[in-house]
Each structure stands twice: as structure tokens, then as C-alpha cells.
Amino acid sequence: MYTLKITDIETELVQVNHRGNWLFVKVHADNGTIGIGEASHGRDDRVQHVINSLKPALSGWNPFQLEAFRQRFYRDTESHTYHTALSGIEQAMSDLIGKTLGTPSYQLLGGKCRKNIRLYANINRATVDRSPSGFADNAERAVAEGFTAIKCAPFDDVSVANISRGSLTPAICLGIDRIRTIRAAIGGDIDLMVDCHSRFNPGIIIQVAKELEDLHLFWIEDAVSLDNLDAFAHMSRSIGIPIATGERLRTLTDFDRLLTETHVDYILPDVKHVGGISGLKKIATLAASRNVMVTPHNPSGPVATAASVQCMASVPNFAILEYAWGEVEWRASLTEPPEKIVNGVIEVPDRAGLGITL
Numbered sequence: 001m002y003t004l005k006i007t008d009i010e011t012e013l014v015q016v017n018h019r020g021n022w023l024f025v026k027v028h029a030d031n032g033t034i035g036i037g038e039a040s041h042g043r044d045d046r047v048q049h050v051i052n053s054l055k056p057a058l059s060g061w062n063p064f065q066l067e068a069f070r071q072r073f074y075r076d077t078e079s080h081t082y083h084t085a086l087s088g089i090e091q092a093m094s095d096l097i098g099k100t101l102g103t104p105s106y107q108l109l110g111g112k113c114r115k116n117i118r119l120y121a122n123i124n125r126a127t128v129d130r131s132p133s134g135f136a137d138n139a140e141r142a143v144a145e146g147f148t149a150i151k152c153a154p155f156d157d158v159s160v161a162n163i164s165r166g167s168l169t170p171a172i173c174l175g176i177d178r179i180r181t182i183r184a185a186i187g188g189d190i191d192l193m194v195d196c197h198s199r200f201n202p203g204i205i206i207q208v209a210k211e212l213e214d215l216h217l218f219w220i221e222d223a224v225s226l227d228n229l230d231a232f233a234h235m236s237r238s239i240g241i242p243i244a245t246g247e248r249l250r251t252l253t254d255f256d257r258l259l260t261e262t263h264v265d266y267i268l269p270d271v272k273h274v275g276g277i278s279g280l281k282k283i284a285t286l287a288a289s290r291n292v293m294v295t296p297h298n299p300s301g302p303v304a305t306a307a308s309v310q311c312m313a314s315v316p317n318f319a320i321l322e323y324a325w326g327e328v329e330w331r332a333s334l335t336e337p338p339e340k341i342v343n344g345v346i347e348v349p350d351r352a353g354l355g356i357t358l
Contacts, residue, residue, distance in 0.1 A: 019125050083274070142326070179215060266292070280311045294318050306355055
């Protein structure tokens, strides 16, 4: 058995924009190796506090004992903040193992099923001009850069509290206009996803879906809240557009319930919140048993992207990975080697661990 000991855990916060920062985790081992992970998009100060509070318990811990780490520390009942902190540490431990052994992380997950990971460009955070043409312009730019799939969130003006069951409000009509303008701009060969951010009730989203049927969407995401699975199941049975959901779920138990009680086509677990790479792999395996595709939620920095790439390289039922398009121009410079996207895909690296260093 490989014996390695954790000597320190530290965090590094990188300011990005008004939508949030990137919080990186570094786990140091007694052989001088440093593993990296990402714990972004929680409350940064609280996530850092949890990580610091775990340092005494993890001092001297052997990173190779990943399953024991999960069993001891990852509890379903803990908070989003706690799960984010643990997920960042787990990614860094996985990276540390790979770098110590001199092998990519995907080799420790059963080997790779594919050489490249297809990405879709989430243009929402970069779209300041929220007019239909503003959305369409960014979609066209992403396609010009080589992306073959685009995701937008055109209904952020819609409030679930202010919509009636039987009418398409002006905010809903504006969202539909945004989608139609994007489709007209990018053509029919580019895949188009729509994220609704759970702003609808089942009755109105069924009407909206009928308005969008001719646009041949790749999926409609988080159309209604998962708080009421019966309502979600009714919605999913009633529309013809593929259904994607699950970014807010964090535990294997929650995903099992979703897959058991409803119909979904795609699930969106996030490596930053579901227990890191090993947690993401467990959820993907569960989904495979139900013939459901996995498309990780990843409006994230380059480290979470690298971790997702390693995991999805080993997942047979992987579909496509989210990429936070257009947030900052200097993103690629944060890692060595720089993040490289060609024609909308990332090549699965053969370098050790996650394949990058900060």
C-alpha cells in the first residue's frame, strides 16, 4: 500500500466577476507533491472556514484512502457549504494520487472511454445585453470560436410567483423571442439548450414547451423546481423536449430518488458539490443503470473543468460538459499547461493527476 501523508491544506481565491469567484484548494503531501481542486460557488468565506476546520482531522491522512475519507466525512445531511469544501479537498486528493503515481486520474476510474470531451458554451454570464440580439450576438461569437452547442438562460426575468397558470406573460414572451433569435442566428445544426432556473410551474412550462417545439432544442433545463417531484414528474411526461436537471442535488440518495420517481433524460451533477471526482463517478454509474445521460454542471473555473474532464473520460453515459464561456479573457493563463479548447472540445490529457498545475 502506498503511504502518503497530508501535511497542509490551503486555499487560493481568484476574483472573477460579479457572478462569483474561483476558490482553489491545494493539498500538500509529505513527498512534496501538491494536489489541486476547486470549491467555487459557495460562500467563499464559509467554505474556507470549513476547510480550515477540517485541517486537524486530515493532518497525516493518507490521500490514497479516498473511500475511507468519503465514509468518514461526507454525510448527506451536511450543508451545501460543507459538501463544497469536501468536494474541493477530494479533487485535490485525487490529483495528488495521480501525480504521485505518475498517471492520469481517469486511469484510477477504469480508464478512458474517449479521447475528447465535448463542451457546450454557457453564454448566460457573459451576456450583459439581455436583448434578443444581445443573446444572439454572443451565441454567434461562441459558434465562431468552434463551439457546436450553446446554452442560454432567457427566462431570468420570469418570477414563478407572478405567473398565472393560463397565460404567457410579457417576460415569458421575451424569453421565447430570445431563444428564437438565437436559433435564427446560429442555424439548425448547432445544439441549443435552454436553462429555466426553475422559474415556471408545470402548467405554464407545458405551454412554453409547445411554443418551442419547432426549434428542436437539445434540452430544457430546470423547468420547474425539484421541491415537488410529483409536479416535476407530471411536467416531464407532458412535454416532448428532452429534460435536464439536478445541478442543485448533491447526494447519491437525492439522485437516486430523482431517477426513481421521475423521468429525466440528462442529469447535471457538479464535481464541486457532489463529493468530488469519486462522488461524480458514483452518480454517473447510478444514472447508467437507468439509461440516463450525464452532463456535469460546470459554470466553473479551469480546475473543476479539468476534474470533470478526467471523470467524464471514464464514463460511458457521458453526453456533454458545460463551459462558462466568455467570463474572463485571462482564464487559460491560470494553469500550466494553459486550458486549450479546439472546435468546442477539450482533449483528455495524458499528464498525471488532473493534468494541470496552478
